[in-house]
Structures are given as C-alpha cells and as structure tokens.
Amino acid sequence: VCGELCYGIGSWSVTRNFETVVRTPSISNITTANQSVTLTWSDNNQQNINRYVIYRGLSKTALTVLTLVNSGNYIYTDNTVLNDTVYYYAIAAINNNQSGSILSDTLQAIPLERPVLLLPLNPAVFVSVNNANFKWSKSIHQVNYQFQISTSEQFTTITKDTIIPDTLVSSGGLNFNTNYWWRVRALNNTGSSNWSVAFKIQTMFQNAVFDSII
Numbered sequence: 001v002c003g004e005l006c007y008g009i010g011s012w013s014v015t016r017n018f019e020t021v022v023r024t025p026s027i028s029n030i031t032t033a034n035q036s037v038t039l040t041w042s043d044n045n046q047q048n049i050n051r052y053v054i055y056r057g058l059s060k061t062a063l064t065v066l067t068l069v070n071s072g073n074y075i076y077t078d079n080t081v082l083n084d085t086v087y088y089y090a091i092a093a094i095n096n097n098q099s100g101s102i103l104s105d106t107l108q109a110i111p112l113e114r115p116v117l118l119l120p121l122n123p124a125v126f127v128s129v130n131n132a133n134f135k136w137s138k139s140i141h142q143v144n145y146q147f148q149i150s151t152s153e154q155f156t157t158i159t160k161d162t163i164i165p166d167t168l169v170s171s172g173g174l175n176f177n178t179n180y181w182w183r184v185r186a187l188n189n190t191g192s193s194n195w196s197v198a199f200k201i202q203t204m205f206q207n208a209v210f211d212s213i214i
Helices: none
Strands: 001-007 009-011 026-034 036-042 049-057 064-070 076-079 085-097 107-109 118-121 122-128 132-136 144-150 160-164 169-170 179-187 199-203
Touching: 026 085, 026 107, 036 085, 036 118, 049 076, 049 144, 076 144, 160 169
Parallel strands: 122 199
Antiparallel strands: 001 009, 026 036, 036 076, 049 064, 049 085, 085 107, 118 132, 132 169, 144 160, 144 179, 179 199
16 A cells, blocks of 8 residues: 655555455265265366365264365265265365365265165066056165166166156056066165166966966
8 A cells, every 4th residue: 555645655555465265165066876976066266276175974063074176176976985874065175375265065965775676576477467566675765766667678678667756666558478677776866876686577468367466
C-alpha cells in the first residue's frame, strides 16, 4: 500500500504475503461393484493443487487417510473393500504450499455380495410354464434385485428381465419342453453385485398330466 500526500507520494508499506483458501473438492459420483468402490470428484479448476487426500471409514465420525492421489487425477478405485460392508468416504485437497482444504461432504457406499439361488434346484425338470416360482437369498441391506431368464447359458438372448424388491418371483409365459437358465443380482443406489451363478431349468412337456412338480 502507498499513501498519497499533498506534497507527493509516500513510501510503500511493508510487503506482506497472503494465501487464498484451498477450496474443498466435491465428490461428484460414487459407484460400487464387486469388492470395489470408485470415486470421482471435481475441484472447480482450482490451480496450484499438489495432491488429494482420500479418507475412508466405517462410520462418518471415524474417517482415516486411505490414500493420496496426485493432482490432475479425478478418479480413484478402492479395491480393498469387502462386500456387504458400509463404507464412508470424503476428500480434501492440498496445494503446493502444503496447505489443505477442509473435508468434503461424506458419502456412503455399500458394495454388494451376489445373491445365492435357492429354488428351483439346479438342474430342475418339469417346471411349470405358467407359474414357475424362483427364490434366492436376501441381502442384509435394503436392495432391489434384477431377475433374468434366458434360453442361452451365456444370456446372449434375454427371455425375461425384471427388477423387483422381493426375493421370490413367479414367472409365466415359458415354452414347453425348453431349457432355460436364470440368474439374479442385487442393486442399490451406487451399483450392483456380480450376477449369481446361473441355474438351469427344463419346462414340462405340453401333454403332461401335471402342471409342475416344482
């Protein structure tokens, strides 16, 4: 700063250094898959960032440093998680002067274990074409389930595909004397589990005197 006097201009003041606050990055997306959680974030084009600090914990109040990510990277995949475990994540930025931002908002992630198919048994025969019942294990978390039936063991063609909140579904409209495979996966708001092991069924003959033994 310099003051202007009536007889001239005064001397400059003593120079003081100052530093702007490091803005907090924000986690823009969090996705889960089998034994993995992926974070993406934004720092609003902030300059002079040296690295990001990823925090993880089993509760919002017990976060610890998970890893450091160099500047210029805005995605990180955590492959050290266990399925069906609740994790919490947050992120902070550190600039080249080693000043850090405050933590971002904390977000939750739950990688899911795949369901176990229960009924019909594998393989099953004489399955009803009009009222076949399918049942699988229930997740310990609040999830939906994606249920698929296919005439291909590799599920290259899909006969039925539906998302339901229950672990039991009845399906009709199947063809007589036909081999089908069915599978299920769990879904939540951040991702999905792996598909279950596929089970095989064979539907009843058209001229059978019984509807189904399943």
